[in-house]
Amino acid sequence: xxxxxxxxxxxxxxxGEYKTFARKMKRTISxxxxxxxxxxxxxNDIFGILADAQADGRPLNDVFPEADKTIRVTxxxxxxxxxxxxxxxxxxxxxxxxxxxxxxxxxHYTAPRVPCNIxxxxxxxxxxxxxxxxxxxxxDAQFEIFVDGDRQATAGPSLRSISLFxxxxxxxxxxxxxxxxxxxxTAEKTVSVYIGYPRTEGGIAQFLSDSSGGIMDExxxxxxxxxxxxxxxxxxxxxxxxxxxxEVTFYGKIQPEQCTIERFCxxxxxRNFSETTEFMADVSYEFYLRxxxxxxxxxxxxxxxxxxxxxxxxxxxxAAMESGKAYMRLFGASPFxxxxxxxxxxxxEGQFRFSSFNRAELPGVVHSAADGQALYExxxxxxxxxxxxxxxxxxxxDDTSTAYAVxxxxxxMAYNAGDGANKLTVEKTTEYIAENSMxxxxxxxxxxxxxxxxxxxxxxxxxxxDGDTNIYASDxxxxxxxYSPNTHSYQKLNTSGDTVTFTYKTDMELVICNQYGSGYFKxxxxxxxxxxxxxxxxxxxxxxxQTITLKPGMTHVIIWGSQYYSDNIYLICxxxxxxxxxxxxxxxxxxxxxxxxxxxxxDHDITVTVQSFPIIIEH
Amino acid sequence: MTTDSQMSKGxxxxxxxxxxxxxYRYSGEIVALMRANGFGDFSExxxxxxxxxxxxxxxxxxxxxxxxxxxxxKYYKLSAAGRxxxxxxxxxxxxxxxxxxxxxxxxxxxxxxRTDDNDTGGTDSDET
Numbered sequence: 112x113x114x115x116x117x118x119x120x121x122x123x124x125x126x127g128e129y130k131t132f133a134r135k136m137k138r139t140i141s142x143x144x145x146x147x148x149x150x151x152x153x154x155n156d157i158f159g160i161l162a163d164a165q166a167d168g169r170p171l172n173d174v175f176p177e178a179d180k181t182i183r184v185t186x187x188x189x190x191x192x193x194x195x196x197x198x199x200x201x202x203x204x205x206x207x208x209x210x211x212x213x214x215x216x217x218x219h220y221t222a223p224r225v226p227c228n229i230x231x232x233x234x235x236x237x238x239x240x241x242x243x244x245x246x247x248x249x250x251d252a253q254f255e256i257f258v259d260g261d262r263q264a265t266a267g268p269s270l271r272s273i274s275l276f277x278x279x280x281x282x283x284x285x286x287x288x289x290x291x292x293x294x295x296x297t298a299e300k301t302v303s304v305y306i307g308y309p310r311t312e313g314g315i316a317q318f319l320s321d322s323s324g325g326i327m328d329e330x331x332x333x334x335x336x337x338x339x340x341x342x343x344x345x346x347x348x349x350x351x352x353x354x355x356x357x358e359v360t361f362y363g364k365i366q367p368e369q370c371t372i373e374r375f376c377x378x379x380x381x382r383n384f385s386e387t388t389e390f391m392a393d394v395s396y397e398f399y400l401r402x403x404x405x406x407x408x409x410x411x412x413x414x415x416x417x418x419x420x421x422x423x424x425x426x427x428x429x430a431a432m433e434s435g436k437a438y439m440r441l442f443g444a445s446p447f448x449x450x451x452x453x454x455x456x457x458x459x460e461g462q463f464r465f466s467s468f469n470r471a472e473l474p475g476v477v478h479s480a481a482d483g484q485a486l487y488e489x490x491x492x493x494x495x496x497x498x499x500x501x502x503x504x505x506x507x508x509d510d511t512s513t514a515y516a517v518x519x520x521x522x523x524m525a526y527n528a529g530d531g532a533n534k535l536t537v538e539k540t541t542e543y544i545a546e547n548s549m550x551x552x553x554x555x556x557x558x559x560x561x562x563x564x565x566x567x568x569x570x571x572x573x574x575x576x577d578g579d580t581n582i583y584a585s586d587x588x589x590x591x592x593x594y595s596p597n598t599h600s601y602q603k604l605n606t607s608g609d610t611v612t613f614t615y616k617t618d619m620e621l622v623i624c625n626q627y628g629s630g631y632f633k634x635x636x637x638x639x640x641x642x643x644x645x646x647x648x649x650x651x652x653x654x655x656x657q658t659i660t661l662k663p664g665m666t667h668v669i670i671w672g673s674q675y676y677s678d679n680i681y682l683i684c685x686x687x688x689x690x691x692x693x694x695x696x697x698x699x700x701x702x703x704x705x706x707x708x709x710x711x712x713x714d715h716d717i718t719v720t721v722q723s724f725p726i727i728i729e730h
Numbered sequence: 731m732t733t734d735s736q737m738s739k740g741x742x743x744x745x746x747x748x749x750x751x752x753x754y755r756y757s758g759e760i761v762a763l764m765r766a767n768g769f770g771d772f773s774e775x776x777x778x779x780x781x782x783x784x785x786x787x788x789x790x791x792x793x794x795x796x797x798x799x800x801x802x803x804k805y806y807k808l809s810a811a812g813r814x815x816x817x818x819x820x821x822x823x824x825x826x827x828x829x830x831x832x833x834x835x836x837x838x839x840x841x842x843x844r845t846d847d848n849d850t851g852g853t854d855s856d857e858t
Binding site for chain 1: 756757758773774775776778779782786794800801802803804
């Protein structure tokens with residue numbers, strides 16, 4: 112502390128005991144107080160008093176009887192200075208801290224790192240537990256567990272095992288210590304394990320109770336249980352396995368209903384899918400069902416539906432899984448562009464979806480397969496017999512063309528009266544043309560024809576779809592005609608599932624023709640020749656005059672298409688030298704049967720003429 | 731006069747404040763006035779702590795002024811707050827003096843009365 116000029120002057124003027132007191136005052140205040148201005152102000156007061164007292168000749172004792180007290184009081188009214196020894200102590204502490212930090216740093220870079228060794232990794236199939244051991248390093252405090260490279264869990268300091276059920280197969284399990292410590296080094300250990308769960312039975316197909324009574328919505332609720340009751344600390348854990356083998360050819364979608372299903376693994380398909388999965392025909396599938404929570408027991412239920420994606424539009428998804436709507440739908444080829452990779456369900460690969468008759472009336476099913484054909488045998492002995500369609504690439508066009516391919520899908524149903532022989536075959540052929548990725552049903556026809564002995568009086572029920580128009584049956588002898596329900600000609604059936612029931616009789620010929628578009632008959636005519644005794648002529652195929660030679664055994668002549676040429680068809684039978692002209696007839700066969708012009712002779716030719724001249728049938 | 735420190739503490743403060751009510755005075759002048767008014771042992775050692783305390787409390791207006799070629803001295807005078815405090819002191823002092831005087835005066839009369847009674851009674855007994 113430095114005295115200002117006034118205080119210096121006063122201080123210098125003091126003498127004797129006044130000087131001594133002033134010095135003590137100055138030193139004490141300088142040592143304990145801070146603030147030069149404040150100190151000089153107070154000292155000026157004191158020094159001024161001392162100077163006056165000295166001038167008056169008063170003794171110091173008379174002025175300040177308690178000199179030390181005066182000094183203490185004066186100090187008390189001044190700002191205190193930090194005590195020096197505290198600063199020293201602080202400096203010592205700081206130095207010590209810096210030294211400690213440097214020591215730690217040096218140790219950090221020079222101390223050896225201790226590896227956190229994982230000494231063993233094991234997997235217990237029975238408990239689903241991954242267990243590992245360590246070398247006991249104090250830094251083995253945090254672990255990460257990987258399976259096939261994917262981190263599955265993190266374990267804390269006291270854990271040496273976790274529960275983790277693995278799928279069947281080869282896996283690599285890695286346990287890594289993350290080594291939380293300055294001088295630790297991380298370590299990991301990987302083992303390869305093969306998980307082969309014991310199976311109580313072989314991988315056989317489980318086609319179990321069909322509680323819903325049909326094939327469209329198979330409910331599988333009794334699964335092959337491959338891991339019965341795994342009891343562990345977390346509770347009961349069960350897994351189920353369902354295997355479908357190639358013995359069954361079906362094409363459908365499968366969807367787990369249990370929300371607790373965690374894993375739904377199908378070989379060859381993505382894991383952990385939870386939505387609908389599409390199965391392909393002639394492919395084996397197996398999948399596991401496991402609860403999401405190991406402590407939760409569950410009863411898995413699967414619904415398998417056979418979808419009909421071969422529908423006429425692209426709304427395949429809507430058609431899928433709609434069990435119960437199992438009407439006989441027309442087939443539809445899945446559209447695909449010719450220069451693209453065909454979808455697996457394209458007709459070109461011979462796979463197609465189907466739907467069958469109303470399953471509610473045709474319950475029960477046993478599946479079998481033969482030569483790529485799926486045979487569905489119903490308990491009522493009505494058989495459906497499916498055959499793959501064929502694919503013809505008839506158009507070699509580029510992507511901008513409207514037509515790429517034509518599909519001919521054939522659907523054959525066989526009626527079995529119970530004696531093992533097909534009695535009736537319903538064959539339905541549909542032509543599809545894929546246009547710009549759209550599948551359109553162009554035309555088609557269906558014919559029903561006897562395929563053997565059908566007992567007279569047997570009832571055959573047919574279901575028709577939209578587009579199954581102009582359904583009629585004829586029998587040249589018995590004059591049985593069957594038209595579309597409640598109609599007599601070419602009106603379109605309005606509702607899918609409309610039925611027509613008739614009593615079949617021997618030698619009856621049934622013909623069902625599909626017609627699309629008003630007044631347009633398809634590319635081919637519908638015909639059926641059931642025996643060599645019949646001669647069927649498509650009038651539209653004839654231009655001019657055509658002479659057909661009757662073969663031995665032919666008993667009937669049936670002319671189709673005559674309705675379009677009713678004014679122009681002439682049938683001439685000149686066997687007897689008689690030339691008969693028929694004109695304005697609605698149906699050729701009608702004409703034949705009702706008028707008794709049975710051509711029952713052999714070795715004769717028939718001349719049919721279409722146009723504006725008679726049809727000539729020559730014998 | 732020697733004054734008991736505990737008793738005189740508040741009294742001295744009031745007296746110093748009264749001396750500084752109307753005029754600026756410096757420490758030597760205050761000491762001289764106090765001594766002239768009967769506080770013979772009053773010194774700068776007593777005054778200075780008192781001035782420090784009252785100045786810090788805001789009861790003084792101060793100024794530093796030089797006179798007669800001597801070093802500047804610090805002069806003190808009551809501020810408004812100091813005057814209010816002085817008024818309180820004076821009021822309390824008057825009450826205190828009255829109370830103390832009453833006690834002192836009453837006790838004196840009783841002592842005198844008791845002495846008179848004892849003298850009279852003795853005479854009467856002797857007379858009887």
